[in-house]
Amino acid sequence: MAKKPVNKVKRRASLSASENKKKEQHTENVDTQRPKNPFYRRSVLIPQAKRWQEDLPVQWLEHDVEPNAIWLNEKNDIWLEIPRYENQISWGGGDIFAFLLVPFILYSLICPFIFGMDVIIFLITFPAFVFFLSLFNLLIRMTYHTPRGTPVRLNRKRQKVYIYEHHRSSWNPWIDWPVEVRVFNWDEVRGEITYEAGRYNQGYQLHGAVCQPGTNHVRERFALTWTVGDKEALRELWCYCCHYMQHRPVPETARFAEHPQQWGHIHWPEVFDVESRTAP
Structure with missing residues (x-):
């Protein structure tokens, strides 16, 4: 499928007062966490993710890529859903x-x-x-019975992100494989790219690191995408999510219109299904 042309996004001339305050606080935190040796490259997040590659811009800062989703399940004025496709035998x-x-x-x-x-x-x-x-x-x-593309929903009216997790067993088919929905405040999420090298997963992954408010200390991590071969596509996806949550313009269509085939169905628990698709 043809890849959309990538154009650099021009930096805005000015930021709002709240954005400036967040930017100053973030810069101060980053400066205190960065190693003094400029040749020592590592994440500003603590602890650093395994097989870390790079930190992505904080949501309210400018990005140097164009917003672009890889796949889209749904997009409207309240919520956005993106699938996370796995490569498994x-x-x-x-x-x-x-x-x-x-x-x-x-x-x-x-x-x-x-x-x-x-x-x-x-x-x-x-x-x-x-x-x-x-x-x-x-x-x-x-x-x-196992969904290949477990989704992530972003609700910009509530400023929350909902992670659909399907916990399957790799050895016991006779027990229940439960569904869990994890909910986080969007302004506590930081984007980072890792590299995976395995039998079925080899490439880059986009992760969300949930930090304690006002710090770079990570409480939890979740995957926004599984393995993708193009690191630039992950930067564009992160930019897409950030712009959408800020009510900024984003493309109506994704990079790929066709979705990989899957048999397993997604069944959101009713409480989270309603909450993630409605305004407060």
Whole structure:
């Protein structure tokens, strides 16, 4: 798909009084946290994120990129929803591997009837049956019941961000996989980019670091996107979120119109679904 041209955003000539105050406070905090050695590069946030790459501008400061979302689920005057797509094997052939296990499940089930009800045969075939059935169930649940793109909602009327988390088990398919919604004040969130290098995740990620008010001390972190190959796209996405929350103009469409395929559905808890989509 064609990538939108990137134009640098001109810096505003002046800031409002409240923005100037926030800028001065932020600059003072940054100056006290920066190492004295100019060649020693590290984050101003404490503690520093693992595999940290760079800190992004604070929400109320100017950005040197154009606002641009990678994908959009919904955008209106009250709330914005962006998906976070993961790259996992469970969406790239997990169902095929699951159905390849069916002959092993059937064989371990009927084996005692073929060779006789022997204790030794039962002790071998029953654990095999449980193992193959559990693996089959795990792959099916991860493929068809786990959402690939868990969303983040930004409500600019409430100035809050809502993080939809789906907690799945990588080994136990017989328990509940619960949904959790984390809620943070937007003005306490700082943007940062990290680098991930793994079997299924290799590239850059955009994270939100939730700081204690007026400080650079991080309480919690959450992902605004999972792995993306282009660091510039993450800078543009952060700029997009900041501009949207400040009621500044942002593009109506995202970089990509088509979304990756997924089977799992998103079910927001009713309380958070209503709160995240309405004004106070």
